[in-house]
Amino acid sequence: MMTWWDRSHDWNAVMDGYVLFRKDRPARRGGGVALYVREQLECIELRLGVDEERVESLWVRIKGQANMGDTVMGVYYRPPDQEEEVDEAFYRQLEVASRSQALVLMGDLNHPDICWKGNRAKHAQSRRFLQSIDDNFLT
Template sequence: MCTCLPGYDLTGVMETRWDGSYDWSVGMEGYRLFRKDQQGRGGGGVTLYVSDQLECMELCLGMDEEPTESLWVRIKGRAGTGDTIVGVCYGPPDQEDRMDEALYRQMGAASCSQALVLMGDFNHPNICWTDNIGGHKQSRRFLEHVHDNFFLQVTEDPTRRGAMLDLVLTSKEGLVGNVKLKGNLGCSDHETVEFKILRTARRAHSKLLALDFTRADFGPFRDLLGRI
């Protein structure tokens, strides 16, 4: 799944199936590359391309956890806007519970951000997002975590053979818009998901004025009270 095609600010890809032999060919001019390769399996791997016009840094969430196929990048906001954390995740259909829980702890840590966008192939085809019902234990656990962290799921249409496997989660209503399916990319049998991350206003700092009564002239107040 990609957030966008080349020429946009961000491009995320799941199931890259890369290893060190691909180092020479995976770069893209004008973009900084972040990647987490497959973990000793025949599939998996995630990648995020970020335009070199954006200031960004990778976040180390859950470094002491099980090695999940996920990565997290903080995108610095432009003038007048706050930062945004962008996550990319792949959840294999046969993933063990301990790996799921490690990923959920990372998601929980990232949810502390005011602006979070998480895209991924989570492989939960039996979730009904209209009724928020999961058909299996793993799906119900995933839904529980989504609700506990107040995530919003904004993908509406199936992305692979009638199933909604590829999701876009956000921590804030209105942060993600214009979600569209754009057909298959290359030989992938998943739909490309394109969307916009809307700029977030920087949190306003309130100011409290404290009056200095030691410098006040109380004479007029005494005269006024004396006339009552």
């Protein structure tokens, strides 16, 4: 989920039985991303790169049950006017995250020109996103 609250609203964001992970936009009012995980699941927040301050992403590893592997959950918001160098920082994070056995990425990618049926896009930044998805063997 994308967020528009600041620390003064934390009391209102708590949900019984869940742990809240959040990353606010640095030096800006509003924005950011958040993820709720059931508190009975063992999980930790991941740091996936030196450029992560500029990328509105949040990564959490959830420990697998019994013989199941861990799952990495990612939440990402890409502003429509995002610079290419910030896109590249996200792709580096995605490359690290995709090494896990299971990865779930959700959010607002803001690539409206992508045709998912044909895996094509008009804009260079959208084509680069598709290339990153393909490079990391994601569907």
